[in-house]
Amino acid sequence: MNPLAGIEATVGKDMLHKIQTSKILLVGGGGIGCELLKDLSLSGFRHVEVIDLDTIDISNLNRQLLFRSQHVGMPKCTVGCQVAHDMVPELEGGESDNLPEVIYKAHHGNVCDASKFHVPFIQQFNLVLNALDNVEARRRVNRLCLAAGVPLVEAGTTGYLGQVTVIHKPSQVACYECKTQETQKVYPICTIRSTPSMPVHTIVWGKELYKLLFHSKEGESMLYEDLEGEEPSTYMESVMKLRKLLWDEGTDPKAIAAAVEEVLQALYVTEIQKQLDMGRYKAAKKTPTPLSNDTLQKGCSSSEDCASASTTNIWSTEHCVAQLVDCVCMAAKMPRNEVLESFDKDDDMAMRFVTATSNLRSHVFGIDPLQSLYSAKGIAGNIIPAIATTNAICAGLQVLQCFKILKEQILKxxxxDGLDLKDICKYINCIRNNTRNGLYITASQLEPPNPNCFVCKNANIPLTLDVNEFTLELFLKLILKKRLGFEEPTIILGGDFIWEEGDGADSEEYESNLKKVLSKLPCGGIQHGSVVEVDDASQNLTIQVTVTHQDVWEGDEVDDNPFIVGDAPPHRHEPPRKETAEPPPAAAAAKPATEEDGDDDDDDIIVMIDEDEAKAQTENGDKKRPALDVEGEAPAKRAKTSHDDEIEVIEID
Amino acid sequence: MTTNNTAAPTKALKESDIYDRQIRLWGAESQAKMKSSKVLYVNITGTSAEVIKNLVLAGIAATLCDTRPVEAMADAPHFFSPPKTSKKVKYSSVAHAVKPMVEDLNMLLGECPILEKSVSNLGADDLKDYTVIVASQIPLAQATRLAQVASKLKKQFYLADCFGFNGAVLTELGQDYHFRPEQGKKLLEPQPLKEYLPLEEYVKVPLHLTVNRFHKKPPKVYVLYRCLLEYQAKTGMFPSQEEDITIMQDFLKGQQVELDDEHLSKEDLQQLAKAGVAQLPAVCSVLGGMLGNEIIKVISGKGEPANNTILLDGGLCKAWTFLVKAKK
Incomplete structure (x- = not known):
């Protein structure tokens, strides 16, 4: 019996043949990726290539169905391809004679690697399926597919919610970047350092404190202040003393404990009192209360077992103090190279440290609710819930969209370029609570492109900044790479090159330009009204930037490197999605998951905007305020995107 | 990585690691309920294989009941089809072939038991140990009977099938079924279904009356599924490569459903007869995900369940719940 007879009876002979001879690229081999591999292989697809740089983690096993506990630590794409390859139904006799060989090929690497994954690479495929978990990679695949003219079926899930959409330039439908993408969660540094109001603020602070104590370069922490500088915070002296004791050999554990107590005293009592005395919190809604000395002493002399404390109950303030003493003493006993330099949610000591420090700070500032270690881990590690069912639904819907595209490819x-998917493919939403008319899965028309999209509409980008302050280096780093997602920008001014990089580029020739401010660059420099051309061959993108010079920045806008991309006034609410066929499902339509986060929780950057700070957030057309991003990934995973370990800290107070 | 949580038993630690990403969604209490629940699968098809996959991954144990010969799986490979390498092993039934694959998927659940009984012999004694029963490709008469038995035992019963681009689930939640609606993160007090009809009753509602304000005509997916079940009832098997649509046409005539070119055409019936219960992996994946969510709702008691059918049109990429009852 032909195992594909049922599929043939449903989709027809031509379509089955198309399935068997098409080449599919799958980007991402995690939760949705595994489901896609299963659906593709069982449907008879014979040529699938998978790009993924991740390795298998134990917390993947509740949904990434192709992996078993013995696979933990192995590359997802390799294991996924092996398993899926063996799931392709075997055809009998001569039925497979005229069909291509079954190839499930793994590319263990980063899709942002322009040397391997470029436009000609993408053009080998009939279509691309995205099963990603981060904005950077999605943006990259979006641009590659637009440039290659290859249809992209995009998907994302968060918990019970999921979305699927199709992107294809010749079809005149919206691309991934036609809408605002939150790339990072940003918090103004003064909020973290002086005016926390949410648990996440104190958790970010705890992560920075960890770095201040344990990083080989204390200056990496945003809490660091030079002792020789102007009025350093009161805690710096005791911190530096503790750091010295920590890495001296043969330090008496008692001396460490005493030094920790001093640090805690400085952080939670002296510094808070100092700020209160200075009238810092006069206008604040809540005034902090310094930690009581009694609590501090009780905690420091506690003999509680810290390592096996409850992970789901909330620790008392005394216990938090005891935890901190225990963590630091434990670190002091370890060889220095075994103590992580930065916080990692999977490290037990680091997690206890951050839970305790953040709860003490929340206690001092009266911030609710206090967090158990378990819940602090969720916030500190940006963990997004993920389940098999939602992934299965979205992957199935992606493959159904795939069928529509392939069917159209048979016709065309x-x-x-003749392929028109505008009315054939759909934007699909999967929701938890059904709509008024009972829908759990809704399909609506794909949206047209945003005419102001610089990615798919080559729209001119207005940029406002101080051309006498911004150096080329900062312009490249903050604006072109971070804000606009360029990988290998070439900058052309008045027909002449002033910067190029990437394969074969002569970077040395232009290196002397890096430190120059924009107005002093060659070819007349970038001045008020200049039009700068920026190319990126690696993603086939050319944009024109029109520069407006502004040297006076007021109020909120005052920070070290202010700039505004776009000319629209700041707005954070997107216009409501136009639903043609069905009323919009309230819960999901408001925030499509594809635009904020993906399936794989921990690698992602979640968006958690403090209402008060919303105005300071980055959006298309908004002012960018470089600030602190939250990321809590294991060091091994940090290489995922080039931006991940760049934490930007800009003083704004 | 240091994990010094030696006080906790190894197994508990492992479970909290493996299930971490879902416990963060539905909470430890729900996970505990899932751990103590069991689902009985009557016939393992492409459709139910997806439900098994989702729920076993999530930590809900499965028991298999499928005495059909392994050849029954030949034309619909699914996730639990035995790998090519084990082709030489001769399994006595579908359940036996699937069992090792299910056990391999989630080691924490241990052995996956088999209930060695044919569908028509299943009774109250067999169903009493399960929280939920999921059947696929069984006769409507059997489904009606099992739904009655399950209802008396206060268990939930589902009949789920994918056919071509479509999928359908008929549910029996029970007279006394209560659920706790969710309001954001808040869980409200338990309440009964707004309108409850036992499966045995709602399948008797003439199709031409199964309409509502959003569906002026009987939903095509539901009508097609009933045609399949009718064909099975008349011939003892589901159609496959069948050209004669007389049985289906007669059935629809009796139900006062008229064929037309727009909503439900003769070609639709011809396609149905030809493909029968042929299943597309992608369609099974969607319906299996939806039913998985429903069963997790039932087991955890959280969230309003679909009442009383779930219909999926994979061609349109739409799925909805539809309350089958006679329009007054």
């Missing part, structure tokens, strides 16, 4: 033959 090899004419890549």
């Amino acid at each position: 033959g090899d004419n890549r």
Whole structure:
């Protein structure tokens, strides 16, 4: 019996043949990726290539169905391809004679690697399926597919919610970047350092405190202040003393404990009191209360077992103090190279440290609710819930969209540009609570492109900054790479190159330009009204930037490197999605998961905007305020995108 | 990585690691309920294989009941089809072939038991140990009977099938079924279904009356599924490569459903007869995910369940719950 007879009876002979001869690229081999591999292989797809740089973690096993506990630590793409390859139904006799060989090929690497994954690479495929968990990689695949003219079926899930959409430039439908993408969660540094109001603020602070104590370069922490500088915070002296004791050999554990007590005293009592005395919190809604000395002493002399404390109950303030003493003493006993330099949610000591420090700070500032270690881990590590069912639904819907695209490709033959998917493919939403008319899965028309999208509409980008302050280096780093997602920008001014990088580029020639401010660059410099051309061959993107010079920045806008991309006034609410066929499902339509986060929780950057700070957030057309991003990934995973370990800290107070 | 939580038993630690990403969604209490629940699967098809996959991954134990010969799986490979390498092993039934694959998927659940009984012999004694029963590709008469038995035992019963681009689930939640609606993160007090109809009753509602304000005509997916079940009832098997649509046409005539070119055409019936219960992996994946969510709702008691059918149109990429009852 032909195992594909049922599929053939449903989709027809031509379509089955198309399935068997198409080449599919799958980007991401995690939760949705595994489901896709299962659906593709069982449907008879014979040529699938998978790009993924991740390795298998134990917390993947509740949904990433192709992996078993013995696979933990192995590359997801390799294991996924092996298993899926063996799931392709075997055809009998001569039925597979004229069909291509079954190839499930793994590319263990980062899709942002322009040397391997470029436009010609993408053009080998009939279509691309995204199963990603971060904005950077999605942006990259979006641009590659737009440039290659290859249809992209995008998906994302968070908990019970999921979305699927199709992106295809010749079809005149919206691309991934037609809408605002939150790339990072940003918090103004003064909120973290002086005016926390949410648990996440104190958790971020705890992560920085960890770095201040344990990082080989204390200056990496945003809490660091030079002792020789102007009025350093009161805690710095005791911190530096503790750091010295920590790494001296043969330090008496009692001396460490005493030094920790001093640090805690400085952080939670002296510094708070000092700020109160200075009238810092006069206008604040809540005034902090210094930690009581009694609590501090009780905690420091506690003999509680810290390592096996409850992970789901909330620790008392005394216990938090005891935890901190225990953590630091434990670190002091370890060889220095075994103590992580930065926080990692999977490190037990680091997690206890951050839970305790953040809760003490929340206690001092009267911030609710206090967090158990378990819940602090969720916040500190940006863990997004993920379940098999939602992934299965979205992957199935992606493959159904795939069928529609392939069917259209049969009709249009090899004419890549003749393909019109506008009315054939859909934007699909999967929700937890059904709509008024009972829908759990809704399909609506794909949206047209945003005419102001600089990615798919090559729109001119207005940029406002101080051309006498911004150096080329900062312009490249903050604006072109971070804000606009360029990988290998070439900058052309008045027909002449002033910067190029990437394969074969002569970077040395232009290196002397890096430190120059924009107005002093060659070819007349970038001045008020200049039009700068920026190319990126690696993603086939060319944009024109029109520069407006502004040297006076007021109020909120005052920070070290202020700039505004776009000319629209700041707005944080997107216009409501136009639902044609069905009323919008309230819960999901408001925030499509594809635009904020993906399936794989921990690698992602969640968006958690403090209402008060919303105005300071980055959005298309908004002012960018470089600030602190929250990321809590294991060091091994940090290489995922080039931006991940760049924490930007800009003073704004 | 240091994990010094030696006080906790190894197994508990492992479970909290493996299930971490879902416990963060539905909480430890729900996970505990899932751990103590069991689902009985009557016939393992492409559709139910997806439900098994989702729920076993999530930590809900499965028991298999499928005495059909392994050849029954030949034309619909699914996630639990035995790997090519084990082709030489001769399994006595579908349940036996699937069992090792299910056990491999989640080692924490241990052995996956088999209930060695044919569908028509299943009774109250067999169903009493399960929280939920999921059947696929069984006769409607059997489904009606099992739904009655389950209802008396206060268990939930589902009949789920994918066919071509479509999928359908008929549910029996029970007279006394209560659920706790969710309001954001808040869980409200338990309440009964707004309107309850036992499966045995709602399948008797003439199709031409199964309409509501959003569906002026009987939903096509539901009508097609009933045609399949009718064909099975008349011939003892589901259609496959069948050209004669007389049985289906007669059935629809009796139900006062008229064929037309727009909503439900003769070609639709011809396609149905030809493909029968042929299942597309992608469609099974969607319906299996939806039913998985429903069963987790039932087991955890959280969230309003779909009442009383779930219909999926994979061609349109739409799925909805539809209350089958006679329009007054």
